């Protein structure tokens with residue numbers, strides 16, 4: 001940071017209506033740096049002097065407010081609890097901010113996320129400009145904190161991986177419970193409830209994203225969210241769900257026959273996706289890019305599409321022209337961490353970045369045959385996705401969610417209970 005100053009705001013509170021708020025979830029960057037989950041707070045990292053200091057501005061204790069809204073950590077307890085050098089009441093932040101910006105060589109701040117916070121920082125810069133007679137200067141440079149901090153978040157420590165392994169175990173339990181609960185005649189939302197019930201029962205704070213339960217043709221809708229269809233005998237059910245545990249996400253998809261038995265066409269599609277997923281996992285190691293991982297999956301998918309008669313023509317040309325994209329229209333991987341689509345640059349200097357140990361990615365190939373696709377009717381309305389979370393290791397990768405049923409026989413046994 002040189003002789004600069006960095007500012008990190010807590011996530012704002014989002015009103016839902018009148019005096020009701022959306023559930024509060026701390027900003028991931030702020031939580032990464034502080035471990036503090038209360039709203040109305042700012043972290044200042046002041047490196048202007050010889051001894052860099054961290055100062056947390058937070059809500060002070062307030063007996064009346066705490067009766068309504070719950071306990072607060074408070075200013076006195078914060079340094080020992082969170083490891084910051086100093087804590088002050090958040091009410092004093094706006095007035096104190098110009099002092100921190102005086103003679104800072106650079107300001108490290110993520111402009112362009114919340115207008116109100118941008119305005120507050122710009123106002124403070126204006127105040128410092130007005131202090132020219134004091135022989136002080138405003139920051140000469142502004143540096144986006146994302147580019148620096150997100151490189152740290154991209155590479156997970158062993159402690160972070162241990163939380164992600166635990167999140168994967170809870171998510172696995174939830175998927176297994178949903179498979180066991182599934183039967184023709186029940187509604188998608190019953191499985192959603194089962195998934196979210198297990199998350200909470202096992203201590204996960206919340207789903208890492210909206211739980212997707214897509215049965216029958218809904219399995220071909222990538223971000224199906226209504227979850228209100230009654231499942232019918234012969235349907236496949238696609239569940240994309242992962243818990244968030246201690247601010248780390250898991251992200252898992254399993255697809256299974258609601259009656260416990262794949263039809264021949266469902267099984268053919270399923271086994272193709274499974275082979276593609278295994279090929280992509282086998283290709284994941286340091287030095288390869290997410291394009292390489294994607295290509296490993298796509299090649300197997302195309303072989304399967306040709307075998308099943310869903311595509312015709314030359315393999316090389318199909319790969320070249322992307323003719324498979326009507327059945328596979330998304331990418332195979334994204335970074336995973338505190339956010340489900342986690343931070344970290346996918347490209348460095350415009351080139352796909354090579355994977356490194358400690359990076360966590362999803363591997364989630366799929367095939368989706370539309371209800372009205374011009375193919376053998378046995379395949380219409382079949383959607384299959386299989387998704388696991390893997391961490392890149394020095395010599396390959398570790399599958400954090402490998403224990404969740406995945407082979408045809410495991411899946412059928414799990415659904416039959």
Ligand SMILES: [Mn+2]
Nearest residue numbers: 251362364387
């Ligand atoms: Mn995913």
